[in-house]
Amino acid sequence: MATPSLLNFFLVNLTGQLISRVCSFVINLYLLRNVDAALLGLVNVRLTLLYTSILFLVREPLRKACLSVQTNSATYVNHLWLAPVICFCFLLTLFTPLSSFCLAQVLSSTAYLGVHLYHYYKLSLSTDFTSAPLGIVNFRGYFPSSHHGLDRTILKQIGSFLVHSVFKQLLTDGSAFVMTFTNTIGLANQAVYDAIEKLGSLIARIVLAPLEESSYLYFSSQFERDVAIGDQPRLKVEEGVSTLKNLLRGTTLLSSVIIVFGIAYSQLAVGLYGGELLSSNQGGALLSCYLGYLFVMTINGITECFATATMSNTDIFAHIGFLFVCAFLYLGLNIGCSFYFAAFGFILANALNMAVRILYSWQHIQRYLRRWTPSFFELLPSVSTILLLVFSLFVTNLSNLIFGSTAGIVHNGAHIAIGGVMFLVVVLNIYKSELLLQQFVSRSIQHQD
Secondary structure (H helix, E strand, C coil): CCCCCHHHHHHHHHHHHHHHHHHHHHHHHHHHHHCCHHHHHHHHHHHHHHHHHHHHHHHHHHHHHHHHCCCCHHHHHHHHCHHHHHHHHHHHHCCCHHHHHHHHHHHHHHHHHHHHHHHHHHHHHCCCHHHCCCCCCCHHHHCCCCCCCCCHHHHHHHHHHHHHHHHHHHHHCHHHHHHHHHCCCCHHHHHHHHHHHHHHCHHHHHHHHHHHHHHHHHHHHHCCCCCCHHHCCHHHHHHHHHHHHHHHHHHHHHHHHHHHHHHHHHHHHHHHHHCHHHHCCCHHHHHHHHHHHHHHHHHHHHHHHHHHHHCCHHHHHHHHHHHHHHHHHHHHHHHHHHHHHCHHHHHHHHHHHHHHHHHHHHHHHHHHHHHHCCCHHHHCCCHHHHHHHHHHHHHHHHHHHHHHCCCCHHHHHHHHHHHHHHHHHHHHHHHHHCHHHHHHHHHHHHHHC
């Protein structure tokens, strides 16, 4: 049985994210310039919140439960089709065109999950897929079977992950819930905040979101729940810990580069992206602050993926209790911070929330890995990279003061050129000094081949 390749998972997920996010980005370029800001706030914040919440709460528990428990294909498919049934119940209680669209999305995602797991097991876990536990060998196999019922173990997992997903959704979209139900900021300012959030998290959505999903798949297959780390195969443990360490080091480095170059070019970016609507409503300052939040968000993504992939049922229930407390504290932080700092308060609340979740996940990682736990210094970039990033931050911000404060193609071109040169210097230094990341990428490519 072959070991699953993280790079295989990542490349497949990246392709879909790249296509969807680029299309969304282009559409937003038009909408921000031609649609009323209040209408954008209503659609992009409130209706989108309803849509994403329904889809997440229906799909996420089933996806995680089916990855955690292996069973025969017919039983697996029967549980998979619980998703449209649950969504249909939403449709009966709240019949709107939006809920009908959610049902259509869930129906399509049911087929997607089946195909996704088909290729996951075929390409990654078994050389002979027809003998794999989840082997689906014909088109009829994607539909429920009356000859197979529901498994109590899987249902218990689904229930655990459903409660888990409710609190995770509150923590993920807490700012949108607060904006929707408290009106701390108006619809127009909600549109500005939403646009900045989409622009600031563009790299996170394109690269980090598929990386997190791929990491969860990888860690779920690499480590065993309810089994002490000392009783698991040593080679798999070493490879899994090395992957965790390199992922954290790589995401830390990537987010640091984004922060260094993003701060000086935030105002230029929001002007190109949203025009006058964002430029005249503190869009540049909001984006600069959001980049700081991006740093803790990337770290939380990897640590939480590892934690949830290795938690036992007891750990999951404990995590649910933690998320329950965090959800209410987070909502309180959003309300309080937004009252004093307006839209900037939502970013501050998000950053504090992510920092607390990182600490909780890291405590689980230390308990689970014990002596295998990576040290803090192993996760930091090299000294030369840190120094060069600090120097680049100084140079790009000085360029922003000289050229960025004056409108015009010549001044903007000079500002971009200086940033481009410094970016190339940083990339070259990373290539030469980050040897551990080079080795990790090389092994991943060889593993894929």
